Amino acid sequence: MLDNIGPQGDATGMRARVQAFGGFLTNMVLPNIGAFIAWGILTALVIPTGWLPNENLATIVGPAIDYLLPLLLGYTGGKMIGGKRGAVMGAIATFGLIVGADIPMFIGAMIMGPLGGWVIKKFDDSVKGKIPAGFEMIVNNFSLGILGFLLMIFSFLVTGPAIQFANNLVASGIHVLIDTGLLPLLSLINEPAKVLFLNNAIDQGIYYPLGMQIAAEAGRSIYFTVASNPGPGLGLLLAYTFFGTKKARRTAPGAIIIHFFGGIHELYFPYVLMNPVTIVGMIGGAMSGIATFQLFDVGLVAGPSPGSIFAYLALTPRGNYLGIISGVLVATVVTFLITSFILKLTVTAAEGDEDDYEKSLEKSKSMKAEGKKVLESKNDTISAENISKIAFACDAGAGSSALGATTFRKKLQKNNLEDIEVEHYNIEDVPEDADIIVVHKNLADRARRSHQNKRIVTIENYIGDQNLERLLDELK
Template identity: 50%
Template sequence: MNENAKTNTIQESIQVFGRFLSGMVMPNIGAFIAWGLLTALFIPTGWLPNEYLAKASGPMVQWLIPLLIGYSGGRAVYDHRGGVVGAIATAGVIAGADIPMFLGSMIMGPLGGWVIKKFDDAFQESIPAGFEMLVNNFSAGIIGAILAVLAYVVVGPIVLGLNNILRAAVEFLVNINLIPLVSILVEPGKILFLNNAINHGIFTPIGIQESQNFGKSLFFLIEANPGPGLGVLLAFCLFGKGSAKGSAPGAVIIHFLGGIHEIYFPYILMKPMLLLALIPAGMCGVLTLHILNGGLIAPASPGSIFAVLAMTPKGAYFANIAAVVVATAVSFIIASIILKSSKDTGDNTALEAAKADMKSMKNLGKASNENKIIPGTQIKKIIYACDAGMGSSAMGASALRNKFKKAGFTNISITNCAIENIPADAQIVVSHEKLAERAEKASPQAEHIFVTDFLQNNVFDLLAQRIRQNSAAADVPAAVPDDKPAAFNGSVLKIENIKIGLNTVSHDEAIKMAGQILVDGGYVNNDYIAAMLRREEQISTYIGKGVSIPHGDSSAKGEIKASGLSVLQFPQGVKFGDETAYIVIGIAGIGNEHLTILSNIATMLDENENAVTILKNAKTPQEIYDLFTK
């Protein structure tokens, strides 16, 4: 394995760990907020001191929140059954400690889910008929009890020891006024999408312990401070160039008011030198908190200025606002100097490339929690599934099939279908993450991989290593569909169905335009357009690489008279959520008559890095027609 591959593997592993860690905490933020509000209101230094009502906050932070985290961790490993055993195991580590056991719950929750999963894998098929419920209940109870004892006797003391070491290290940094140095690690870590892991996995446990003792903690505001990112975005508003400058004002609102810090990450990825603005800004913000004795009563999530103010205890408003203002000013000044001295030409390429890097880091394909293919079993059937089975899944299957063929994998069928039509012998199913529940219900026997884009994903990387291990590659080409697409039918896409040089409109208007061409061409009834809009409301039809393929939902098949495609070119693009489509392809499909063209498009987009540029700059419909059909 070369150094780049090792680096990518390590980076992906860190990101997966970060997603898993934040996945235990993020679903339970409501409990943190409830505890924070009760504490801020009713403790002796709160807004409405009330000794009786203040007692309600203690059990929440001591028992409720750790149990919720433990359940979430176990459930992430092995659904509800794993969650129950994870919660039981977490109870053991809670009982043996006098501090909130967040770290312990993050250990015992997933461990409980993993142990009960392994038990079921080993014994589930040998349980006598009629005894399933009895065995399942007793096995969960017995294993949970054993893990609770293990947590109480072993894990609890270890976590307490680690907590004492960590607390001593933090106190040491505070005492010698070096706590701002944590920003050297925090700010770059955020850009790698470890923000939630850093905030909820490290600072929240420390902060809650401090908050219990002192009524607030500055650790809640180290990562959540919106100031560093705000300063960079304001600098882009004044001194940026091209699309970066034009998009920065909107990003300011989303970041500062909405609390979505990820919005400024592409701007840093576009110009990594801006880390030299973020790190000092973060350090100055922390130093301000330390000097003025600021902090929050509970985590501010998301990191909006509104959340920060809501979690600010009485007497700390000046300190917290000052920390945000100072961090903003420092990052703005340094970022402005960097941007003003930049020789950037101001084109859109850098920002688009940075957004692509961000998307590739954050939206990797996510495998389901359960590995249902026994090691050594040959993988023979992979299914791409979408709602209607006529558009995005067809292109995703074609792109993957092309990569498999180049890799020399053999005897692997890769086809597409609607969610409800997934065959019973499918081993691996790839579907959109918003269709996860339906896909798993339709094919419980299969492994599932969920993506956000059917073309821009890492499905091949996820599967390639396993396939190499499970099946020997041969020299004959394979990875072909069960049912090959019909030969190109010239009536499916006509040159008059291609419109170029269109002005930018909303995505709804673009879909209506694509649908109207299909109606006028006699491919669909007029009601099909409404079905296309319904489909877009459910899941975006943007598939990646500047292309969107709107089509009707699964209930609209009766509105289709014949297979047909319409193609609209928008040189300035149409926004589909956070993405920009330059080519909008309206689809109406009966059988597989339209799949040849979709396969051509998927192959072209996959193999040609300049495909989107060629398409959005085409001067005649004939150019696009030739690209799609030859």
């Protein structure tokens, strides 16, 4: 929110930027957690090693994680930068990646989605006001189409080789570490690689074949456990359950069930992506897990797939239970502790915003009961810095909002404030990148409902309203 961004020194400015970036990632991932859960439940149930194997339904699993989930992330990312057009562009750009790679493209989607949104936003900004009347529709559609086409090809051509490169890097790194004999160090590569959705590539491609060679002679191998331990994921999700942001707290418990008992590790990946620093906790936990397995000299008889606690116990040879269970537990506890610490450091500030917001909402509610001056006091507390887009909104998004926007734009031009964009929308379609929403006071409640974290200026008169005059003064 704008409220707390004021003039800052270098250090706090840096921290604010890091937080803003973290908030951006969170906002891109969180709205889509439901889709991850839907996919996780399906997968835990119907895959051949699941609870209710069903070959027919299992055909959904692959396409859903390859297409649906990355597209949702790319769409959301694009929308956050460039509104509705950005969303479409984000999805187009993401699709190139998906087809260009043979693993799920989550990180890629989180880069290409916002990039797509940015490209179309820049284009729209550059042609604004230069399109002859009547040609808007054709210019809009073809600009998105042509830029989308280019971006789709770009992301298709770039990702294939990039993924291949990452794969090779990971594989050779792992082999080097195995040669050192210091197995806990493997986590340094395993955990980031897993979150990059290379989890199957490293398990099925490297560790399980290695484990099978050893298990053929010794009856068990530790290699089956180095990347499949469900402990770290459990620790991370528990930490989010207790110390995450409010929204994350609500979803993490459900993810625990699907991850730990269902063995679908992908469920915790988004939580790492939301706050990338937490990878430190994952590495720490996984290392301690491997060290514990080594200490007890235990292993599994085969590769657990999916990596749930039940698969672990089922594949534990007799006499190894204590070691295996300890390894999972130690990993859980270590990850939990480190991640909780990280979350406490990074979340408190963001959470403070949230609480402030709740408070101001409370305040505005009680004010509304008293009089009709709904949110004006909140307006006063917000600094005018960094305002780049003002959205006039009304029911249709065509009439009064257009009139208000046109007039206000003229006023800004008179005051040489041409950097500030003024657009009109219907209330529900105001894009995320709008800093202020101007709306008639009768529609303020509806605007508040759709845009809870935005500053809303209420007016009674579309031209020369005193709140508009105040806003103008503030922007000068």
